[in-house]
Amino acid sequence: MSEPILQLRAVSKSFGAVRVLHDVDFTVRAGEVTALVGDNGAGKSTLVKCVAGIHPIDGGDILFEGNPVTVHSPADAAALGIEVVYQDLALADNLDIVQNMFLGRERGRSWLLDESDMEQAARRTLASLSVRTVTSVRMPVASLSGGQRQTVAIAKAVLWDSKVVLLDEPTAALGVAQTRQVLDLVRRLAEQGLGVVLISHNMADVFEVADRIATLYLGRMVAEVPTKDVTHGQVVELITAGRSGDLGLARPEAAGVTQ
Amino acid sequence: MTGNSGDDTPVDVTKGAPQAETGATVATSTEHPPGAAERAAPGSRQGDFGIDTTARTTGQALRDYGTRLRSGELGSLPALLGLLALFILFTVLDKGGVFPSLLNLANLLQQGAGRTIIAMGLVFVLLTGEIDLAAGTASGLAAALMALHLVSGGNMLGAMGTTVFILFVVVMLLAAALAAFLRIWWAVALSVVAALLLVVGFPQNAWLEMLLAISVGVVIGVLTGFLVAKVGMPSFVVTLALFITWQGVILQLIGDGGTLGLRDPVINAVANGNLSTLGSWLLFVVGAGGYALVLLNRQRTRLAKGLVAQPTGLVLLKIGAVVVLGAVATYLLTQDRSPGLIEISGVPYVVPIVLVLLVVGTYVLDRTRFGRHVYAVGGNREAARRAGIDVVRIRASVFVISSAFAAIGAIVYSSKVGSVSPAAGGGNTLLFAVGAAVIGGTSLFGGRGRVSNAVIGGAVLATVENGLGLLKQPAAVVFVITGLVLLVAAGVDVLSRRRSATAGR
Numbered sequence: 001m002s003e004p005i006l007q008l009r010a011v012s013k014s015f016g017a018v019r020v021l022h023d024v025d026f027t028v029r030a031g032e033v034t035a036l037v038g039d040n041g042a043g044k045s046t047l048v049k050c051v052a053g054i055h056p057i058d059g060g061d062i063l064f065e066g067n068p069v070t071v072h073s074p075a076d077a078a079a080l081g082i083e084v085v086y087q088d089l090a091l092a093d094n095l096d097i098v099q100n101m102f103l104g105r106e107r108g109r110s111w112l113l114d115e116s117d118m119e120q121a122a123r124r125t126l127a128s129l130s131v132r133t134v135t136s137v138r139m140p141v142a143s144l145s146g147g148q149r150q151t152v153a154i155a156k157a158v159l160w161d162s163k164v165v166l167l168d169e170p171t172a173a174l175g176v177a178q179t180r181q182v183l184d185l186v187r188r189l190a191e192q193g194l195g196v197v198l199i200s201h202n203m204a205d206v207f208e209v210a211d212r213i214a215t216l217y218l219g220r221m222v223a224e225v226p227t228k229d230v231t232h233g234q235v236v237e238l239i240t241a242g243r244s245g246d247l248g249l250a251r252p253e254a255a256g257v258t259q
Numbered sequence: 260m261t262g263n264s265g266d267d268t269p270v271d272v273t274k275g276a277p278q279a280e281t282g283a284t285v286a287t288s289t290e291h292p293p294g295a296a297e298r299a300a301p302g303s304r305q306g307d308f309g310i311d312t313t314a315r316t317t318g319q320a321l322r323d324y325g326t327r328l329r330s331g332e333l334g335s336l337p338a339l340l341g342l343l344a345l346f347i348l349f350t351v352l353d354k355g356g357v358f359p360s361l362l363n364l365a366n367l368l369q370q371g372a373g374r375t376i377i378a379m380g381l382v383f384v385l386l387t388g389e390i391d392l393a394a395g396t397a398s399g400l401a402a403a404l405m406a407l408h409l410v411s412g413g414n415m416l417g418a419m420g421t422t423v424f425i426l427f428v429v430v431m432l433l434a435a436a437l438a439a440f441l442r443i444w445w446a447v448a449l450s451v452v453a454a455l456l457l458v459v460g461f462p463q464n465a466w467l468e469m470l471l472a473i474s475v476g477v478v479i480g481v482l483t484g485f486l487v488a489k490v491g492m493p494s495f496v497v498t499l500a501l502f503i504t505w506q507g508v509i510l511q512l513i514g515d516g517g518t519l520g521l522r523d524p525v526i527n528a529v530a531n532g533n534l535s536t537l538g539s540w541l542l543f544v545v546g547a548g549g550y551a552l553v554l555l556n557r558q559r560t561r562l563a564k565g566l567v568a569q570p571t572g573l574v575l576l577k578i579g580a581v582v583v584l585g586a587v588a589t590y591l592l593t594q595d596r597s598p599g600l601i602e603i604s605g606v607p608y609v610v611p612i613v614l615v616l617l618v619v620g621t622y623v624l625d626r627t628r629f630g631r632h633v634y635a636v637g638g639n640r641e642a643a644r645r646a647g648i649d650v651v652r653i654r655a656s657v658f659v660i661s662s663a664f665a666a667i668g669a670i671v672y673s674s675k676v677g678s679v680s681p682a683a684g685g686g687n688t689l690l691f692a693v694g695a696a697v698i699g700g701t702s703l704f705g706g707r708g709r710v711s712n713a714v715i716g717g718a719v720l721a722t723v724e725n726g727l728g729l730l731k732q733p734a735a736v737v738f739v740i741t742g743l744v745l746l747v748a749a750g751v752d753v754l755s756r757r758r759s760a761t762a763g764r
Contacts, residue, residue, distance in 0.1 A: 078647070086645065088641075090642035091639065091642055092642050092643065094706035095631075095634055095635060095638055103642065103646040104632075104643070104648050105647070106631060110628040110629070111626075111627050113627065113628060113631065116560065116566055119566050119567065120564065120565075120566070
C-alpha cells in the first residue's frame with residue numbers, strides 16, 4: 001500500500017447553522033483511485049470544494065504529503081498539485097481546447113502569450129492520455145461532444161505537475177461508450193502515479209475502477225474500505241443507512257442524532 | 260470515436276479561418292516541467308494524435324470554411340456581403356452619381372468614424388456579456404470638457420463655477436482611488452492626469468485637450484466598472500442611470516441651447532484633414548507591409564514547429580487581397596476629389612486613427628493574457644473564476660476601455676461637426692454604436708466578437724445613412740431602414756447561435 005498523499009483529519013464545515021461536514025477523515029493515496037460515495041446532500045461536493053480551496057474549512061487539518069497545509073484559494077490548491085474536475089466541467093465554450101486547458105495559467109509574457117508552447121504541451125498531454133477522439137486541439141469546446149469535453153477537462157487537470165486529481169461525477173451525463181472512455185482515462189491516471197478521487201453515484205463505475213471506497217453519510221465519514229472487501233449491497237447500505245454489519249456507524253441510535 | 264464525432268471540421272475561434280496541421284514532428288520543449296501525465300508516459304505517444312497532423316490544401320480549407328458557415332459560424336460574412344450589396348445598390352440607384360464619387364466615399368469614412376470608434380470600445384463590454392448604455396453620453400461629456408477647456412483658454416474653474424469644479428476634481432480623484440482599489444493601474448494614472456489637467460489650468464492646447472477628453476472617458480469608465488463589477492449592480496441599470504446623469508452634466512457645462520465651438524486647427528483636422536500623398540503611401544506601406552510581415556512570420560513559425568496552421572496558399576491569398584485593395588484605395592484617395600478649385604486629396608486622418616485602434620484592440624484581445632481572460636469571462640464566468648482569473652478586475656477594465664474609446668470617438672465626431680452641443684453623444688449615438696458592433700457579428704450574449712466587427716458594422720450603418728440621404732429619402736425612411744438592418748443582424752446572430760448549438764456536436 002502506498003503512502004497517503006492527501007489526508008484530511010477531523011475536517012468540519014458549516015454553512016450558517018447547517019453543519020455539512022462532521023469531523024471527516026479522508027485519505028487519498030498515490031497510484032490509487034479512491035471513490036467518494038454518498039447520497040445527495042451527504043457532503044461530497046462540499047468536501048471536494050474544501051480541498052480545492054473554494055470553501056475555507058472551519059476545523060480540522062489538511063495534510064499534503066504528510067505536512068499540514070492551508071488551502072485558501074484555488075490557486076493554493078493548484079500550487080500544491082491538487083486539481084479538480086468539476087461536475088459542470090468549468091470550460092469556456094467560446095475558447096478552443098488549448099485556450100481552455102491553459103485558462104488562468106497561460107504561458108508566455110502577459111503582453112504576448114506563447115501560443116506555440118501551449119499548443120505543443122496541450123497536444124503532448126492529450127497524446128500521453130491516449131486521447132484519440134479530438135480531431136484538432138484548436139477546435140472550440142462548443143463543438144465537442146460530452147465525452148470529449150470531459151476528456152478536455154481531465155486533460156486540463158493533469159496538464160500541470162499535479163499529484164491529486166478530484167473528479168466530481170465525471171460520468172453523470174455521459175453515454176455508455178463515453179463513460180467507458182472516461183473510466184479508462186481515470187484508471188490510466190492512477191497507473192501514472194496520481195492520487196485520484198472519483199465522486200460517483202454509479203456503483204458499477206465505482207466497483208470497476210476504484211481501489212478504495214469512502215462513504216459519506218449525512219456529513220460523516222462512515223467507512224473507508226478497500227473495494228475488494230465489500231460488496232455492492234454493503235456499499236448501498238452504507239450510503240443509505242450509514243452502516244452495514246460491522247462497517248459504518250456503531251449503533252443505530254448514533255446515526256439518528258445528526259445535529 | 261464518440262457519438263457522431265466523425266465530422267472533420269476543425270474550427271478555430273481565434274484565427275477566424277480554417278486551420279490545417281502540417282508537420283508531423285512535435286518539438287519537445289523543456290522550458291516547463293512536464294505535466295503529470297507526461298511524466299508517467301515519457302515516450303509520449305504522439306502518433307496516437309494522428310488526425311491532428313494531417314496537412315490540408317487550400318481547397319480543403321475552403322471546403323471546411325463552407326462547412327463551418329453551414330454550421331452557423333458566420334462571423335463577419337453577412338455584414339461584408341451586406342456592405343457589398345449596399346454599395347452596388349446605392350451606386351445603381353443614385354442617378355446623379357454622387358454616391359460612388361470619391362468625395363462622398365471619403366466623406367462617408369469621416370462621417371462614420373466617430374461612431375465606429377465608440378462601437379470598437381463597446382465590443383470589449385459586449386464580449387463579457389454586459390452592455391454600456393452610457394457610452395454615448397459619456398463621450399458627449401468628454402467632448403464637452405474638451406470644448407470647455409478650449410473655449411475658456413484653460414480656465415476651467417472660471418468656466419465651470421466653483422461648486423461644479425470642486426465636484427469634478429473630487430470625482431476624478433475618487434475614480435483614481437477606485438481604480439487603484441481595482442488594481443487597474445493605467446486607469447489610476449489617467450484619472451490623476453484628468454484631475455491635474457483640470458486643476459493646473461494649462462493654457463489652451465489641442466493635444467492636452469484631447470488627452471483631457473480621453474482621461475475623462477477613463478474616469479467615467481472607472482465609476483461604471485466599479486459599480487458593475489465590484490458592487491455587482493446590473494450593467495443595464497447602472498449605465499442607464501449614468502446615461503441620464505451624464506446628459507445632465509453636459510447640459511450644466513454647456514448651458515441650455517448653447518454650443519461650444521471648436522476653433523482649433525489641430526482638433527478640426529482630426530476628422531476633416533487628410534494625409535499628404537507621400538503620407539498616404541507611407542501609411543499603405545506600413546499597413547499592408549506590416550500585415551504581410553505578421554502573417555508570414557506567424558505562418559513560418561507555426562509550420563516550423565508543427566503547429567496547427569492555415570494552408571500557405573490561403574495566407575498568401577489574404578495578403579494579396581489586402582495589398583491590392585489597400586493600393587487601389589490609397590491610389591484613389593490620393594487623387595484630387597474636390598468638385599471646386601481647391602484641391603482635396605490624401606487619405607483622411609480618420610483612416611490611420613481607426614486602423615491603429617483596430618490593430619491595438621485586436622492585438623490586446625488575441626495575443627495578451629488580458630484579452631484571453633475577457634473572452635473567458637464572457638464565455639463562462641464561473642469557469643474563469645475557478646481558473647483563478649480576477650473576474651472583477653476584468654469586468655471593470657472593459658468598461659474603462661469602452662469609455663476611453665468613446666472619448667476618442669467623441670473627439671472625432673466633434674471635430675467633424677466643429678462644435679459641441681448639449682445633445683452631443685445623446686439621442687441614438689450609443690444605439691447606433693451597439694448596432695454597429697452587432698451588425699458586424701459581435702454577440703450580445705458575450706464571448707463572441709472582434710474589434711474588426713465594429714469597423715465593418717460601422718461601415719454598413721454609415722453607408723445606409725449616407726446612401727439614403729443622397730437618394731433624398733426623409734429621415735423617417737432612414738431610421739426605419741437602419742432599424743430593420745439592425746433587426747436582421749440581431750436575427751442572424753440568434754439563428755447562427757442556434758445553428759452552432761445543434762450542428763456543432
